[in-house]
Amino acid sequence: MAGDTYEDWTGHVIVWGLQSLGLRIVEQLREAGERVVVVDDEDDPRLRHVVRGWGVPQLNGKAVPAETLAEAGAAGALAVICVERTDLRNLEISLVAREMRPDLRVVTHIRNAAVGRALAEDPGPGAVLDVAALSAPSVAEACLGGDMQELAIGGTRLVVGSARAAATGTLRELYGDAAAPLAVSSDAGVLVCPSRDHKVQDGDGVTLMGAQDELLARGVAVGGRAPSARPSWRGALMVRLRWIADEAGPGLRRALASMLLLVAASTVVLWHGYATPGMSPLDGLYFTIETIATVGFGDFSFADQPTWLRIYATCLMLLGVTNTAVLLAYLTDLLVSRRLERSSGRRRAARMSGHVVIAGLGTVGVAAVSALHAHGHEVAVIERDDDSAFLDQARALGVPVIFGDATVPATLAAAGISRAAAVAVLTSDDMVNIETALALRNVLGERWDRVPVVPRIFDRTLARTLADRFGFAHVRSTAELAAPWFVGAALGLDVLGTLTAEGRPLMAGRFTVTPGSALQGTTVRDLLPEQIRVLALDRRRPGPPSTGSCLKADEDDRLGSGDGAYVIGPHAELLGLLRRARPQAAPTAPTPGEDGS
Structure with missing residues (x-):
């Protein structure tokens, strides 16, 4: 395929970068039925073999970006996703793509917050995303045992709550019209995004989304475990006396x-x-x-x-x-x-109890620290590198940092592992993360089943194997967590967040119904069998502001051209919905594999 060009293709997605995250993005685009052209600077033979097995063409990205984008069919592409290893390379590719086509949707991975904010000011379509920021909430949620899940829609704060049906009846009868049902768990299994007229039995598990006051008034529990309580003065005194005795x-x-x-x-x-x-x-x-x-x-x-x-x-x-x-x-x-x-934090960590220990102060680690700190939880960090670029951020949050090897029991003890409520292992090395998680299993002993240990594993297959073999119940893959955001943004979905309902991962976002799409005239009720719920409709049409806005959605409402729809559902179903939301056009290039290439 090295000599082929795809300049005549239209409606496809160009993915530039194939390491870890890029591979997951390509896989999910294929599952959504999208055509993809891959460009990779490194040209890894193993990854090249994988994408060729999928029938996806690949180009070498070492040439001038403008020439490579032209060969990949940027003139007719739907979007370009830039996920190379460095911010500089992603910035270069995204700027060139925007210069070639101002209307091209460009989705870029930028780790540096200042650069990301500057690039996001561009008025063109697309998004600037940071993998660490996208995956940190999931890591924090796993550490906290299911903390509050929430979304902001049109300036309104909605939260996710769960309950057990107290009687037999429809969801509308039990919880009213204000709460949007996300899932129902019964003996028959889990039903995602049911109708409000769905009948539940006494004792069925129900997950709903709505305003916090409305849910609480209906007897729906909101949020998970509360932030760890501050110890009493007696407890604080005893901890301090123990510290003095240990340190004297x-x-x-x-x-x-x-x-x-x-x-x-x-x-x-x-x-x-x-x-x-x-x-x-x-x-x-x-x-x-x-x-x-x-x-x-x-x-x-x-x-x-x-x-x-x-x-x-x-x-x-x-x-x-x-x-x-x-x-x-x-x-x-x-x-x-x-x-x-003091800078190493050993003495401060020795006085902590009920805190979360983070091993690895990289981009994901510092994002997880910020997320946990925002929830009011105390955090202690273990880091090998005393020259880490994120030390100042951790210290600004008042987080103690212990320098040492997290696989060594003495280092874990210095971080107060015996008193910790959860541990997240977030280094950039899978082997180090596995070794640390195994060391934690030995150190925690009988507390292993009660203390969440969240290791970061890049490879999805390896993560599942570890979960089955060693009992790692909270494995997280940053590539797996972030890929849906990039895919959704490339296909026109403004991703708002990811949630969990009755154990099922859901994604929430906003898209616009374009003229001539298959969704025009579709009712909200028509989407329920597809496991998609419309949370709200923004009916602003092009024209004067007097046309107004309606941020609510009844099941009999119809989607019209120009409507902004706030939706939630499984990732695969949302991607299928996005295909229907844009005008259908006849393909001008063969699907990969049909021409024998």
Whole structure:
């Protein structure tokens, strides 16, 4: 295929970059029935063999971007997806594509937030996406055991709640028209996006979306586990005392014990041995501290006391000065070492409880830290590289960072793993993530089934094998999580978020019904058998603002040309819907494989 060009193709998608994320994008585009042309700078033989097996043509991307895009049929393409390894390369390709065709939909992967914001200001169609930001909410959700899921639609905040049907009846009868049913779980299985007239039985699981107050009023539970509560003052005191005992060291403890023993013994001796005018226990304690501190206010004197007591006073002064010097030396060492180690976070992590441990402070790691911090959860980070580019971001959030190898039990112990509520392993190396997860299984012991461990695994097949073989119940693949966003954006869906309903992953987004599409005149009810729910309709038409907007959708409403539809459903079904949402045109180029190429 190296000598072929596809300049006459129309309506296809160009995917530039085939490493991990690009491969998942190509796979999902094919499953959606879209034609794809792949361009890859690295030309990996293994990946080339995979895409050729799918019948997808591939071009070498090492030539000038404009020439390669022209060969890939950019003139008639539906979209270009840029997912090369570096931001610079993705930026170059996207700018060239936009210059070639201002109306071409360009979807670009940019990791740098400043560059992404600048590129997103371009008025042309498309999107600027960051894999780390897209996958972090799923990682945070797995760590929190199902925290609140929400969407913002037309300025309205909608949340996802779950309930058990308290009686037999239709969803409309039980939950009204305000809540949108997303899934029903029964003995017959899981039904996604049922009609409000669907009848449920007592005890069936129901997942709905709506305003939080409306759901709570209907007895629907909103959100998962609440953020870890702050410990009481007694608990905080005990944690701090344990920290002092652990960090003080035997030398400081011995010096402190010696000082306390000297003060106690001297108080008793002075109380019983000081003759004229005599001392009370409080006077004995006061004069002991005064003597050890070498203050000498002159209110007490040993001049008229017995010889043995004056000899004792001399020894007390010598012992007091020596013990004070030793104690101050140990305290100084403790304070200085604490100052030096503060950046590593070991001492702060030792005082944490019910927190989340993140292993790996890369792009995904720092995004997960930000997401967890936004939910009010304490986080501790383990990072190998003390020159990580994201250290300042972690410190700005007040997150302690422990430098070390997360596969070593001592490093995990320093992060407070015995008191952690969850652990996410998010390095960029699959083998390190697997090794760390296995080390965590050994360290957690009986807590393994109660503490969510979320390893990041790039390869989907490997992730499933690990889940089955080693019991990793919360494996996450960033490529798997992010690919639907890129595919949806390329096909015209403004992706709003991903949710989970009764264990089924759903995607929410907005698209526009274009004139001449197969969706014109379709009712909202017609889409329910396709497992797609229309949450709201934005009926703004081209023209003056007086045409208004209607952000609600009844099941009898019809989709019209120019309507903006907010929809939710399984990813595959939404992609099929997007094909129907755009005008149908006869293909001008053969489907890959039909011409024998």
